[in-house]
Amino acid sequence: MEKFSKVKEVIAAIEADAEKFYNGGNAAxxxxxxxxxxxxxxxxxxxxxxxxxxxxxxK
Incomplete structure (x- = not known):
């Protein structure tokens, strides 16, 4: 369950970057x-x- 929580953390952390890339065209x-x-x-x-x-x- 610890790794699953890490997945959620990574997704939350990149949400702002995804927004910048898709809506702002920020290549970095x-x-x-x-x-x-x-x-x-x-x-x-x-x-x-x-x-x-x-x-x-x-089993």
Whole structure:
């Protein structure tokens, strides 16, 4: 659950940059959004692995 909370924190942190990029055309904000999305991808994979392990250990 800790990693899921981290995902929510990352999304909340990049919300302003996403707004700047999509509505303001700020290229640097777009770069920050891309980096955060890459971080989210890694977190999502870690969560998937944890869920699979927990599910399989319950059998």
């Amino acid at each position: 904000a777009g770069t920050r959004v891309r980096k955060a999305m890459q971080d989210l991808k890694g977190l999502a994979q870690e969560i998937r692995t944890e869920v699979t392990e927990k599910k399989n250990s319950a």
